[in-house]
Amino acid sequence: MSEKLIGACIFGQSGGLTAVINASAYGAIRAALDAPEITKVYGAAHGIVGVLNDQLYIMDEEDPKELELLLHTPSSELGSCRYKMADPEKDDTDYRRILEIFKKYNVRYFFYNGGNDSMDTCNKISRYMESVGYECRVMGVPKTIDNDLYGTDHCPGFASAAKYIATSCMEINKDSRVYDNGMITIVEIMGRHAGWLAASAGLATFFGSGPDLIYLPEIDFDMDRFFSDVEKIYKEKGKVFVAVSEGIHYADGSFVSEAKTSATDGFGHAQLGGLASLLANLVKAKTGAKVRGIELSLLQRCGAHLASQTDINEAAAAGKTAVEEAVRGMTGCMTAFKRVMENGRYRCEMELLPLSSVANYEKKVPLSWINSEGNGVTQELIDYVLPLIQGEPVLPLEHSLPRYARLKKVLAK
Numbered sequence: 001m002s003e004k005l006i007g008a009c010i011f012g013q014s015g016g017l018t019a020v021i022n023a024s025a026y027g028a029i030r031a032a033l034d035a036p037e038i039t040k041v042y043g044a045a046h047g048i049v050g051v052l053n054d055q056l057y058i059m060d061e062e063d064p065k066e067l068e069l070l071l072h073t074p075s076s077e078l079g080s081c082r083y084k085m086a087d088p089e090k091d092d093t094d095y096r097r098i099l100e101i102f103k104k105y106n107v108r109y110f111f112y113n114g115g116n117d118s119m120d121t122c123n124k125i126s127r128y129m130e131s132v133g134y135e136c137r138v139m140g141v142p143k144t145i146d147n148d149l150y151g152t153d154h155c156p157g158f159a160s161a162a163k164y165i166a167t168s169c170m171e172i173n174k175d176s177r178v179y180d181n182g183m184i185t186i187v188e189i190m191g192r193h194a195g196w197l198a199a200s201a202g203l204a205t206f207f208g209s210g211p212d213l214i215y216l217p218e219i220d221f222d223m224d225r226f227f228s229d230v231e232k233i234y235k236e237k238g239k240v241f242v243a244v245s246e247g248i249h250y251a252d253g254s255f256v257s258e259a260k261t262s263a264t265d266g267f268g269h270a271q272l273g274g275l276a277s278l279l280a281n282l283v284k285a286k287t288g289a290k291v292r293g294i295e296l297s298l299l300q301r302c303g304a305h306l307a308s309q310t311d312i313n314e315a316a317a318a319g320k321t322a323v324e325e326a327v328r329g330m331t332g333c334m335t336a337f338k339r340v341m342e343n344g345r346y347r348c349e350m351e352l353l354p355l356s357s358v359a360n361y362e363k364k365v366p367l368s369w370i371n372s373e374g375n376g377v378t379q380e381l382i383d384y385v386l387p388l389i390q391g392e393p394v395l396p397l398e399h400s401l402p403r404y405a406r407l408k409k410v411l412a413k
Helices: 021-034 048-051 064-072 093-104 117-131 158-176 196-200 204-205 224-235 275-287 309-328 381-387
Strands: 007-013 040-042 056-058 108-112 137-142 183-189 211-215 238-247 291-295 335-344 346-353
Touching: 007 021, 007 048, 021 040, 021 108, 021 309, 040 064, 048 093, 064 309, 093 108, 093 204, 108 117, 108 309, 117 137, 117 196, 137 158, 137 309, 158 183, 158 196, 158 204, 158 238, 158 309, 158 381, 183 275, 196 204, 196 211, 196 238, 196 381, 204 381, 211 224, 224 238, 224 275, 238 275, 275 291, 309 335, 309 346
Parallel strands: 007 040, 007 108, 108 137, 137 335, 183 238, 183 291, 211 238
Antiparallel strands: 040 056, 335 346
């Protein structure tokens, strides 16, 4: 590997939040603090925006015990952002500012924790630093509950969200079937273009208490077919439980959600929502049945009390591996997960992928993992998700409530 590179590092978080994004932060920060080559460890306030605004937290001054609590603290403790950077070849304004900050603090390592758009940002920064001859090793740390990052078997955050969704669906199913009157329940689950999260509701069905119907964005949605599916089960059972991905769309690509044009995020993605309510009203008008629409919303990405210990361990390992590989000389890569099955037992190995092969590509649910009717999932999907949700963390509590990290967040000057 390359000769030793001595200097400070910055770790930043970006994009949507998860129950284990801070576990990746802990893995990276702890490894950086332990690395002799890294002279100072900074955390960017609100991701790349914090770098641009010269708002960096000195992680060396944090209590080690508080840092360890990041393993069980949901959301982004350093703060996140949705900030789209231009291609450096077209507009290098932000990149010149980042270089200025890197030089000010002698930053020679940069770690960015996020999803598709964050890996794009990471790749652009890596390319720019190389183009101007500033030696800085840039590494991406994966994160997204959507599980749609290309190249990695799965993403940190997905398993805990899947476990939350499956558990919630099992509970909702029990509640929705208790009365002797007819009932149709429609649950909206996150997922704009990839249906991994909604598909995970199939775990609840597999274990005897879940949705009768599941609709994913990988299959074009047909409203008439949907009504037919619902009415058939309602006539047979008097109860119907439907799980829908927020990103289901018609054959022309338009979202079914009535909120499809309400807003966009910083990257131009439609802000979806209101789908469960919309479908509930349509089904009620069509069938006359009592219909309830439920939107899990942010709960599915911040439910640390239902986190997967496997997810926590792998998220921390992703951050740790990024730092260790950068110190060894690697740059321009993202840590990724490789699934290994031996004698029916699952284990995860870390590998590195070039950022250029990951950025802006999406991994979707294989069509072969969706049933022939397009309204449910197959055994292959269950077998894929089940190993990832295993393990219950021993959560730190205070007066029987979660004890989250309380960082001092001392700003660098």
